[in-house]
Amino acid sequence: MVEGRKPHFPSETASKGRPRGSAQMSGSNAQFAAFQQAVTALCDAARLSLADAEQLRPLRDRHETFAAGALVQPPQRKDRLRLITSGWLYEARLLPDGRRQIFGYLLPGDLVTGRHGARTTRSALFALTRVDTTELTAALAAAPGAGRTSLSEGLARALEQQEHRGYGALVRLGQYTAQERMAHLIIELRDRLARVGQASRTSFRAPLTQEHLADTLGLSLIHVNRVLRQLRNENLLTIKFGMVTLLQPEKLELLAAGAAGR
């Protein structure tokens, strides 16, 4: 388990059962389901009741979609929030000599804010896949004049939680060994994806290349590959065709907690 509270995994093979690419569910139905899951995850993170979730539904007005690989312009005004309903983003800084540090990923259920890709962070947001977002209207983010609603407070909590992931990343880079870093990232992604029903306890799919992993974990591409081989040989983890499989989730969780003895 990484940051935050422990998720529970409903059915062992939540996302494995239904084939993803060849799905036949009608487009808008699938979209609606995606939106619902994103809202559910958001409310979970925000510790909001379902009643509050109701208020979020009508706000699904301004959609925006980004193509895979696109540079994403975050909302200008900081009282605007965009909810990711599907797809992955990453935030990164590029150094003059070509090095790249990926600060983190934004997944369905996460909020894109003006803080992302700001000039002060010298970072930019990129779409890792096709990404669908929905704008949540301004009134929600900032306490509207008179009082702060439970909704706005919840959103603030969710945002805070998102931002606090940076602390985990800092520990990962500063203190963890290569194996631990990998385990930590995998567990983080699994837990976050589980909140939107896109991961079971033991597997999920991730649109990441080993180069992304390298630039996230502060390792060389080649070493990432070796670490993955080690984990595979130790029967802890496999990644094949973008499908991540945790063979021994408990051991990985221990590694990720930095509690495996060093």
Place this chain on the structure above:
Amino acid sequence: MVEGRKPHFPSETASKGRPRGSAQMSGSNAQFAAFQQAVTALCDAARLSLADAEQLRPLRDRHETFAAGALVQPPQRKDRLRLITSGWLYEARLLPDGRRQIFGYLLPGDLVTGRHGARTTRSALFALTRVDTTELTAALAAAPGAGRTSLSEGLARALEQQEHRGYGALVRLGQYTAQERMAHLIIELRDRLARVGQASRTSFRAPLTQEHLADTLGLSLIHVNRVLRQLRNENLLTIKFGMVTLLQPEKLELLAAGAAGR
């Protein structure tokens, strides 16, 4: 130069002239000067006018002091802010096996908020030296009902800037070599201290042990020592009795920018 805008260094030996420990200036005078410098730095970071600074003066009501080494309880309510007028703090997380990651330092002119040392970050705040703080009253932090004052907006900017330092730290840990990390940290501290008149372009004093440096930079204590020796041998930097001297500031700035070719 690290994050943010370029500081200018008024007189080459700003802080070197006046002996610090044996100072004779009357206590309250010195305190007042410290407060003024902290406010000046804060306004600088917040891009606030001096007129706004005026508003900050009368708020100097609730002082609080922490002893060196003390665990510091951050403000509970997040609309409370404490301005550091003197002394250093650091925020860190301790791992079960004894490893420690220092996330960053809080210096005079910085604000201590409820976000520091929060449960979600699993971090704690420690006083590195004796620390004096002044509470800025609630009305300032949150836009008070009707409108957001330029003051509250400025404070929000300052806070954002503070939080964005994490990005720099992430790059430092993820992409930089040991030498670059050291240079980056030193330059960051120098530039921030310069804003409160506690650093010249070429020197400042820092209450850090090599162990603090190690836990900040993700290096072993011993390697920190070696890196310092290298930098000393290359005539770039010396640290002696807590006095940091930048022998070749330009070269260090290059290193710190990650632009020294790798």
Place this chain on the structure above:
DNA sequence: CGCGATTTTGAGCCATGTCAATCGGAGTGG
């Protein structure tokens, strides 16, 4: 079938970590 992107592997080197010891200054008690 062929090409570009990604993954995998091997060989060798260097940065960084670990272990063990010494050294130096600051305080403390005699």
Place this chain on the structure above:
DNA sequence: CCACTCCGATTGACATGGCTCAAAATCGCG
């Protein structure tokens, strides 16, 4: 003033994790 101790800085010898370079294998796709 000395002996002692503690903490931090320093150093050396050695081990190793992670990096670089170079090349092959594999996959995705037109």
